[in-house]
Amino acid sequence: METGDFPRGKTAFVGHATHGMGEAHGYSSMDLMVISALKALDCAGLTPGDVDAVFTGHPNDYLNQMTFIQQLGINPRYMDNNRTGGSAFLVHAFAAAHLLASGAIDVALIAYGSNQRTEGGKLIQSIKPSPYVGPFRPMIPLSAYALAASRHMHEYGTTAEQQAEVAVAARKWANLNPDAFMHGQNLSIEDCLAARPISTPLRKTDCCLVTDGGAAVVIVRADRARDLADRPAYLLGAGQCVTHNEIYMMPDMTVTGAKWPGKRAFAAAGLGPSDVDVVELYDAFTINTILFLEDLGFCAKGEGGAFVSDGQIAPGGALPVNTDGGGLSCVHPGMYGLFTMVEAIT
Structure with missing residues (x-):
């Protein structure tokens, strides 16, 4: 199986955090992103100034990556808010691994936050049905x-x-x-x-469920991971597809x-479901x-x-x-x- 030359084990997660799980009264979606990011960086012993690549998601701000870096007070070399629905952050990790392995970036931060429960109490529906199915009101x-x-x-x-x-x-x-x-x-x-x-x-x-919540992870190259985490989580394989x-x-x-x-992910990792x-x-x-x-x-x-x-x-x-x-x-x-x-x- 062709693996797409994924950089097996060359990158690792060294920080992670969540914030406002369930109901986060008084917090905006951006607040939840920023707080989760700061907690994840602290987990890795890093600061916002160490981050040179930002990957973000936000329920209703399509320039959220710019708002996010403004809130953190940083000037990254790379930023991305590619949206593929809930899988966006796994796509972000795929891209971050390649960028890190190439040496283009050194510290990648992936973050998300939403206050959809306390703000509106329902799922924010950003996907609109096409004219072909819209009349059926799905x-x-x-x-x-x-x-x-x-x-x-x-x-x-x-x-x-x-x-x-x-x-x-x-x-x-x-x-x-x-x-x-x-x-x-x-x-x-x-x-x-x-x-x-x-x-x-x-x-x-x-x-x-329909809840609030923020989350963030920090990824670096494997050669630096041991200095930042007792037990780094190495990224062995990943893949993506659109049908x-x-x-x-x-x-x-x-x-x-x-x-x-x-x-492809299993092949890159040299593993199987078993x-x-x-x-x-x-x-x-x-x-x-x-x-x-x-x-x-x-x-x-x-x-x-x-x-x-x-x-x-x-x-x-x-x-x-x-x-x-x-x-x-x-x-x-x-x-x-x-x-x-x-x-x-x-």
Whole structure:
């Protein structure tokens, strides 16, 4: 498998932080980004003046990288606010690794923040449906994932109970995480099946939370990592892929774009799914977890429902998945991808 010459192990995460998880009354989205960034830098023993590359995300400021560096009082050599939805921060890490390995930059800071819960109480919908689907008034992205779930159920017999297993596993992990928004609130399969329908076949418990939260990570070259962290988290492999934007252009609603970059990332790392002890996935909806586990090779296509059943991805199961509670039960401030990295690093 071609790896794209990814700089295996040449970069490492040396700092990470979150702030305002759940509800952050009185804080703006930019506040949450800046505070998380300062905490992550402090974790690495660095200051804003050490940063020469900034990668950011923000729910409604498309020049947020400029506002962010202004707040930090720095003048980086490189900045980026590439938006690919919740996966943007993993794309940022991919780019940062190449830039660091090339010597173009020395310290990369990736940060995000959103106060969508306390500011408005609902998901900030930045994606507008095209004229072809707009008249049907879909709830984007919810209705898109509902279509994917429907198709997976039709083709492979995946059940509502199996999707509920994903939500219940996430809640069990959240109950082990004091920072999780749903910590201390139990959830059963029966609760999920009785939950209010939102976009058929998805119910409320199949859907991610709406919370506030900020997160940040710091990445440097491996030769410097040991001086900044007791246990650096080395980046061994990464990949990215684009297959479509809107759901009706998806070549196969049961196959996500994770399939191809996942293979490249594993190949770059010299590892395979059987070598993985813990998996952190973007679980905006329960069907995501099932699709991603299949597409990343942890089980065959169509077997994801059975794979997550009987507590197999919950605490004590065969494969721990989303160990902070995920977007379903820990935190989901509009875009969750950076929180998967923070949890994996931690």
